[in-house]
Amino acid sequence: MELYFAPNTISIAVAIVMEELELTFEARRIDFSTGEQTSADYARINPKGRVPALVTEDGIVTETGAILEYANAISPSSKLVPDDAFQAAKMREVMYYLASTMHVNHAHKLRGHRWANERTSFEDMRAKVPETMATSCAYVEDNLLQEPYVLGQEMSLADPYLYLICTWLEGDGVDISNYRKLSRFKSLMDERPSVRKLKSAGML
Numbered sequence: 001m002e003l004y005f006a007p008n009t010i011s012i013a014v015a016i017v018m019e020e021l022e023l024t025f026e027a028r029r030i031d032f033s034t035g036e037q038t039s040a041d042y043a044r045i046n047p048k049g050r051v052p053a054l055v056t057e058d059g060i061v062t063e064t065g066a067i068l069e070y071a072n073a074i075s076p077s078s079k080l081v082p083d084d085a086f087q088a089a090k091m092r093e094v095m096y097y098l099a100s101t102m103h104v105n106h107a108h109k110l111r112g113h114r115w116a117n118e119r120t121s122f123e124d125m126r127a128k129v130p131e132t133m134a135t136s137c138a139y140v141e142d143n144l145l146q147e148p149y150v151l152g153q154e155m156s157l158a159d160p161y162l163y164l165i166c167t168w169l170e171g172d173g174v175d176i177s178n179y180r181k182l183s184r185f186k187s188l189m190d191e192r193p194s195v196r197k198l199k200s201a202g203m204l
């Protein structure tokens with residue numbers, strides 16, 4: 001399998017999960033500094049011009065949550081989705097929230113051109129990011145994050161997803177130390193061998 005990624009992006013949540021599940025993959029870096037994600041070559045992999053994309057023997061999968069579920073399903077252990085239907089739904093509740101709300105809040109910092117044309121609109125959107133990300137942090141802290149992992153004792157697909165977004169907080173103007181549980185969660189994930197390996201590889 002080939003994972004198309006860019007450092008520090010949501011694609012690294014996929015890389016963490018692949019490492020946790022001991023799935024082998026080739027990491028293919030897309031260079032955002034040259035706009036490679038919008039190139040004709042990459043459009044053949046992901047016409048949306050985004051990372052991650054996973055090339056499998058059956059075809060290409062995009063969208064972080066879908067790739068995470070696929071990785072878990074093909075892994076021998078399938079250990080990152082709970083067997084219990086309610087717990088699995090709670091995991092997906094977190095993942096959908098991250099995809100539809102928290103990641104989108106973050107994207108307003110650099111990607112305002114997706115939603116508006118005027119420069120003043122971009123500036124306004126960028127200025128709002130510390131507030132919207134802080135609101136999301138408070139929601140996660142108070143409602144979603146059991147401890148030590150999102151669902152409690154067992155790690156799930158929601159953890160690398162949330163962790164990766166936590167790595168954006170400083171740049172988004174949010175002080176994670178204002179959130180006791182989130183701070184502990186990030187420190188715990190920082191020390192996981194999967195995360196350390198990707199940091200040494202310069203992916204995170």
Ligand SMILES: N[C@@H](CCC(=O)N[C@@H](CS)C(=O)NCC(=O)O)C(=O)O
Pocket residue numbers: 009010011037049050051052062063064065099111
């Ligand atoms: N809904 C997609 C969003 C992916 C996404 O927006 N990725 C960002 C990096 S975090 C990207 O590729 N941005 C490139 C761009 O906007 O040009 C997913 O969850 O996979």
